[in-house]
Amino acid sequence: MTNTTKPVAIREFPVEEFPETHYLNATKGLKSWMLTLDHKRIGLMYLASVIFFFFVGGLLALALRLELWEPAQNFMDAETYNRVFTLHGAVMIFLFIIPSIPAALGNIFLPVMLGAKDVAFPRLNLASFYIYLGGAMFTLYSMAHGGIDTGWTFYTPYSTNSGSAVISMTFGVFIMGFSSILTGVNFITTVHKMRAPGQTWGKLPLFVWSLYATGVIQVLATPVLAITLLLLIMERTLGIGIFDPALGGDPVLFQHFFWFYSHPAVYIMIVPGFGIISELISTFSRKVIFGYWAVALSSLAIAFIGFLVWGHHMFTSGQSELSTVVFSFLTFFVGLPTGIKIMNWVATMYRGSIWLATPMLYAIEFLFLFTIGGLTGIMLGALSVDIHLHDTYYVVAHFHYVMMGGTVFAFLGGLHYWWPKFTGKMYNETLAKIASVILFIGFNMTFLPQFVMGSQGMPRRYFGYLEQFQTLHQYSTVGSWILGVGFLLVAYYLIVSLVKGAKAPSNPWGGRSLEWMTSSPMPAHNFEHVPVVIHGPYDHHQPIAEFRMGIDAPHHDTTHA
Amino acid sequence: MERLKDYFLPESASTFASDTDGLFMFINISGGLLLLGITIALIWFSWKYKRRREDEVTPVIRHSTILEVTWTVIPLVLILFVFAWGFRGWATMRNAPADAYEVYVTGLSFGWQFTYPNGVISGTELVVPAGRPVRLIMQSRDVIHSFFVPDFRIKQDLMPNRYTTAWFEAPEPGEHVIFCTEFCGSGHSAMLGKVKVVPVAEFETWLTAEKAKTEGDLPLAELGRNVFNQQGCMACHSVDGSAGIGPTFKGLAGSQRSFTDGSSATADDNYLRESILRSNAKVVAGFAPAMPSYQGVLSDRQVDALIAFIKEQQ
Ligand SMILES: [Cu+2]
Ligand SMILES: [Cu+2]
Numbered sequence A: 001m002t003n004t005t006k007p008v009a010i011r012e013f014p015v016e017e018f019p020e021t022h023y024l025n026a027t028k029g030l031k032s033w034m035l036t037l038d039h040k041r042i043g044l045m046y047l048a049s050v051i052f053f054f055f056v057g058g059l060l061a062l063a064l065r066l067e068l069w070e071p072a073q074n075f076m077d078a079e080t081y082n083r084v085f086t087l088h089g090a091v092m093i094f095l096f097i098i099p100s101i102p103a104a105l106g107n108i109f110l111p112v113m114l115g116a117k118d119v120a121f122p123r124l125n126l127a128s129f130y131i132y133l134g135g136a137m138f139t140l141y142s143m144a145h146g147g148i149d150t151g152w153t154f155y156t157p158y159s160t161n162s163g164s165a166v167i168s169m170t171f172g173v174f175i176m177g178f179s180s181i182l183t184g185v186n187f188i189t190t191v192h193k194m195r196a197p198g199q200t201w202g203k204l205p206l207f208v209w210s211l212y213a214t215g216v217i218q219v220l221a222t223p224v225l226a227i228t229l230l231l232l233i234m235e236r237t238l239g240i241g242i243f244d245p246a247l248g249g250d251p252v253l254f255q256h257f258f259w260f261y262s263h264p265a266v267y268i269m270i271v272p273g274f275g276i277i278s279e280l281i282s283t284f285s286r287k288v289i290f291g292y293w294a295v296a297l298s299s300l301a302i303a304f305i306g307f308l309v310w311g312h313h314m315f316t317s318g319q320s321e322l323s324t325v326v327f328s329f330l331t332f333f334v335g336l337p338t339g340i341k342i343m344n345w346v347a348t349m350y351r352g353s354i355w356l357a358t359p360m361l362y363a364i365e366f367l368f369l370f371t372i373g374g375l376t377g378i379m380l381g382a383l384s385v386d387i388h389l390h391d392t393y394y395v396v397a398h399f400h401y402v403m404m405g406g407t408v409f410a411f412l413g414g415l416h417y418w419w420p421k422f423t424g425k426m427y428n429e430t431l432a433k434i435a436s437v438i439l440f441i442g443f444n445m446t447f448l449p450q451f452v453m454g455s456q457g458m459p460r461r462y463f464g465y466l467e468q469f470q471t472l473h474q475y476s477t478v479g480s481w482i483l484g485v486g487f488l489l490v491a492y493y494l495i496v497s498l499v500k501g502a503k504a505p506s507n508p509w510g511g512r513s514l515e516w517m518t519s520s521p522m523p524a525h526n527f528e529h530v531p532v533v534i535h536g537p538y539d540h541h542q543p544i545a546e547f548r549m550g551i552d553a554p555h556h557d558t559t560h561a
Numbered sequence B: 001m002e003r004l005k006d007y008f009l010p011e012s013a014s015t016f017a018s019d020t021d022g023l024f025m026f027i028n029i030s031g032g033l034l035l036l037g038i039t040i041a042l043i044w045f046s047w048k049y050k051r052r053r054e055d056e057v058t059p060v061i062r063h064s065t066i067l068e069v070t071w072t073v074i075p076l077v078l079i080l081f082v083f084a085w086g087f088r089g090w091a092t093m094r095n096a097p098a099d100a101y102e103v104y105v106t107g108l109s110f111g112w113q114f115t116y117p118n119g120v121i122s123g124t125e126l127v128v129p130a131g132r133p134v135r136l137i138m139q140s141r142d143v144i145h146s147f148f149v150p151d152f153r154i155k156q157d158l159m160p161n162r163y164t165t166a167w168f169e170a171p172e173p174g175e176h177v178i179f180c181t182e183f184c185g186s187g188h189s190a191m192l193g194k195v196k197v198v199p200v201a202e203f204e205t206w207l208t209a210e211k212a213k214t215e216g217d218l219p220l221a222e223l224g225r226n227v228f229n230q231q232g233c234m235a236c237h238s239v240d241g242s243a244g245i246g247p248t249f250k251g252l253a254g255s256q257r258s259f260t261d262g263s264s265a266t267a268d269d270n271y272l273r274e275s276i277l278r279s280n281a282k283v284v285a286g287f288a289p290a291m292p293s294y295q296g297v298l299s300d301r302q303v304d305a306l307i308a309f310i311k312e313q314q
Helices: A030-034 A039-067 A078-114 A122-144 A166-193 A206-238 A251-285 A292-308 A321-349 A358-381 A383-389 A393-423 A429-456 A467-500 A556-560 B002-008 B017-048 B065-094 B200-213 B220-230 B269-277 B300-312
Strands: A010-012 A549-551 B101-108 B111-115 B121-123 B125-129 B134-140 B145-149 B154-158 B164-168 B174-180 B193-198 B256-258 B264-266
Touching (some): A039 A078, A039 A122, A039 A393, A039 A467, A078 A122, A078 A206, A078 A251, A122 A166, A166 A206, A206 A251, A206 A292, A251 A292, A251 A321, A251 A358, A251 A393, A292 A321, A321 A358, A321 B065, A358 A383, A358 A393, A358 A429, A358 B017, A383 B017, A393 A467, A429 A467, A429 B002, B002 B017, B101 B125, B111 B125, B121 B125, B121 B220, B134 B145, B193 B200, B220 B300
Parallel strands (some): B101 B134, B125 B193
Antiparallel strands (some): B101 B111, B145 B154, B145 B174, B256 B264
């Protein structure tokens, strides 16, 4: 093209504070929300849905913990208990945590951080939201129709024989898989094609890098889950016998298929959290991130190695001994990039200018909790020790430290960080800090005892248990109440903030990435100009005006159409 | 340190427990030190570098090769070491000594059954000689179960379609709980068993006595009681009148039964026979069709014996 040589003028575009019109009120009415193609509105609808399902899953968890107050039956019978723990797992994983960061926060912020007006395929984005809702409906339907008692892992042959609503549940998860795949495709394309002028790969915010790595996993791994669940449904309805030994099938095959998705899925859940933590640590330390490329590429490394370790869920399953050894060996290599990230984050804080605002508090709590989650993962990767710990509460504690201590704390950090940006309102900082500390205490109180129980031999998915474990179970149950109180407090001050919170400035925390260079809340098209990036997203030593550059084109408005 | 170990881990009662425990403690201590380091750094940095003025500027530190190499290489060495240690312990667990005593283990919803070389069958209790390696050859009769003895640090899934194996050697006499650790349904957490380690001489006596219990000249009802215990019926049926996963046997024979499909029948011999062999043909009202089929599992004489036994429970 000839016009590449034409000089382009750039200038600073000051940000309009407290705008009258923005994406929330640009158009009005229910229809303008239901049929919106605006990534921010779609993200908000996702956010409301995942928060709702977190609430459902949380109530189920509280019920479980209450039942476990007594070694024998307390207030529900074994059949109910088994349904409740299955639903807790399935709702938290498929309905909450997988879409939580990418589809909700990612949807709202990915295009803004790229200086784009929307994702690459806005219609697909809306479709993926409705597909998710459709899948969720099936899940609710199975809850209402007897529930399902197989555990979220759906292991055969139990799941082929169980009299519960396995088909509608797995079908729901099958459908939601497509939503996840479409979001992944959309984000990958958006990152490739829609970056602002000057925003090279080396100037991408690390949250974007993490969403990119996540997208790759979503696209490659989710189809395997879809096939597996479809085969399970066919096994139940048609008796095709892929997993049934009597018909020449093999139940271990199901486990291979299932974990081929579900181990990488662990990274679908946690890698976006890593991205948030990178943003928080840098902004609140007002310091350039330490080892940008190490942090960015370790996400990709984790995504890649994550595909090669699924067999570590199967050390006791009777899979071949060679594969057990190989899977154990490779598992340790996921630990390496993860450890590198943690060290980079800590190093970023060194000689920073640290502001312990609520999001940063969450980031620090994350570092502590996630380190425990990671180290106990090393424990479970070690062959001889895993034989003892497999399928005990140790594993339950481990993955809650990773999923809840990791992802949920990162999610909360991100939510508090970006809340002023997408709602235009501030929240009560004191209450927020108190809630964060309550959650931290409640979390440890709930799950630390589970490590001990597990190593003492308490198996997971147990409705009744031996009396020797009662004290630890009761600690854990009290912890779950503290967690419940913490979440209620969060809900309280966030609602207050929505109703009568102070108006948020455009850049309350002093961030450097593009979402802070537009109004709070953002305009319907994110920017009124085409942003130009000249510095890295963490270059706190550069003057802030140079982060607000845009193409000085008087007719830029024509590009909106 | 010993105290910490005793708090975290159950009694160590097999020959490989101490190796597993050593690695467990090694990871805990090295991991604990790492966590401590990180926590101190987090707290210290948050305090020392707390923002004091709004216009503070920070140095630009993008990377440091020495640091990055250090925190890559040290963990790398550590994880290779941990892998090798874990592998070694596991390899021992996988290779049973050639002279091991062999016991067949069957898992069924929701009980355990142990078959000895001389044909003796023991339900829920695995009696083994102390100081001699025991190899378990395991299979499930229905869904997947998992055989876990915390005190031995062993665990192995039982598959419906193939044998899996595990072995252990318990040096000292004692009793150890068996858990099922693969979710298998409503009775999963009640699927408990016991390993009873006894001195060799006692083991021999026990085995001979058990053998006598299954001999043909035993009174029918008594043989029935043995089958009841050995085949795991007692995991779901009581004889004291309390309902479990299945109805109690007390007062069953001769009573009027009503079924989920609305029909009813008298519990005569034929009904009992059918209930045992093809239980789900008629499902008793108030219960789930949870009973496995015993067709082909029990001999005619065993069924006769069970019926005689049930009739005695009035
Ligand atoms: Cu995994
Ligand atoms: Cu079980």
